[in-house]
Amino acid sequence: MGLGTPAITGAAGNIGSVVREALRGEVERLILLDRVPLRPEAENEDVRTVDLRDATAVESALAGADRVLHLGGVPDEAPLPDLLEANVLGTHHVLEAARRAGMARVVLAGSNRVTGFYPAGHRTAPHEPVRPDGLYGVSKAAVEALGQLYADKFGLSVLCLRIGSFEQAPTEPRHLATWLSPRDAVGYARAALTAPPSPGFAAVYAVSNNTRRFWELPDPAVLDYVPVDDAELHADGIPGAEAQVDPAAPQAGPYALPEFTLRHLRP
Numbered sequence: 569m570g571l572g573t574p575a576i577t578g579a580a581g582n583i584g585s586v587v588r589e590a591l592r593g594e595v596e597r598l599i600l601l602d603r604v605p606l607r608p609e610a611e612n613e614d615v616r617t618v619d620l621r622d623a624t625a626v627e628s629a630l631a632g633a634d635r636v637l638h639l640g641g642v643p644d645e646a647p648l649p650d651l652l653e654a655n656v657l658g659t660h661h662v663l664e665a666a667r668r669a670g671m672a673r674v675v676l677a678g679s680n681r682v683t684g685f686y687p688a689g690h691r692t693a694p695h696e697p698v699r700p701d702g703l704y705g706v707s708k709a710a711v712e713a714l715g716q717l718y719a720d721k722f723g724l725s726v727l728c729l730r731i732g733s734f735e736q737a738p739t740e741p742r743h744l745a746t747w748l749s750p751r752d753a754v755g756y757a758r759a760a761l762t763a764p765p766s767p768g769f770a771a772v773y774a775v776s777n778n779t780r781r782f783w784e785l786p787d788p789a790v791l792d793y794v795p796v797d798d799a800e801l802h803a804d805g806i807p808g809a810e811a812q813v814d815p816a817a818p819q820a821g822p823y824a825l826p827e828f829t830l831r832h833l834r835p
């Protein structure tokens with residue numbers, strides 16, 4: 569399957585901007601959504617301002633798309649009501665619009681933080697039970713559950729990318745395991761949008777081919793993309809890169825600490 573007419577939510581964001589730039593030369597029309605007003609940067613870009621929390625507005629904004637890369641949402645720890653509204657309700661609205669329009673494929677932005685409490689010494693596979701490292705991880709677990717529901721109940725084709733640490737280059741020791749390079753982010757997004765539209769749900773880790781990674785790369789039967797970058801090539805420039813990692817420590821590193829979540833809870 570080709571790229572068809574894709575829509576990208578969260579197109580003004582870090583990942584959305586990079587994927588947008590890469591894909592616009594490959595499609596006839598690229599539909600771009602964000603709550604931040606966007607300016608078309610090419611003739612084939614169709615920009616739409618929308619709040620993901622508004623179901624009717626999401627359905628109108630996605631009109632004309634035959635597949636969607638859903639990146640919009642709150643990308644980090646926050647009060648649970650905010651995460652539920654933007655991430656969980658927002659994803660529900662995107663899936664509903666996709667169901668009603670009969671879209672060929674929905675690609676969800678999941679997160680490695682759904683499994684952040686697995687130890688660093690354990691190479692985690694997508695089928696293992698979730699162990700969220702915070703409220704954000706909980707919201708992304710719910711995002712995956714919604715994807716599974718829409719696949720099982722309504723026959724949608726849904727793929728969830730559990731994104732690692734998207735950065736231009738790795739800058740801290742944890743990134744040596746978790747980095748997702750811009751080039752690999754585009755590769756995963758393109759592969760996910762073009763994979764044959766079999767009904768069902770799958771989650772895969774979207775991470776570069778890092779020597780020290782904690783996560784399994786996708787099964788090619790599920791997603792046919794082999795990442796090309798390796799954070800190890802940047803290790804010399806990262807202070808502390810040579811320190812031994814405690815294999816029993818959570819993969820999430822500082823995100824697993826109580827303080828990280830406590831600042832969003834009542835004292």
Ligand SMILES: NC(=O)c1ccc[n+]([C@@H]2O[C@H](COP(=O)([O-])OP(=O)(O)OC[C@H]3O[C@@H](n4cnc5c(N)ncnc54)[C@H](O)[C@@H]3O)[C@@H](O)[C@H]2O)c1
Binds near residue numbers: 579601
């Ligand atoms: N960047 C990473 O390393 C990383 C890691 C794991 C998962 N993810 C996930 O990938 C996705 C994209 O991440 P990012 O780093 O580009 O984040 P980002 O914050 O740069 O982009 C998210 C975009 O979503 C938009 N948005 C937020 N709430 C919205 C709403 N209610 N309605 C409409 N638009 C809204 C924002 O305006 C923003 O442009 C997110 O879902 C995030 O949780 C990112």
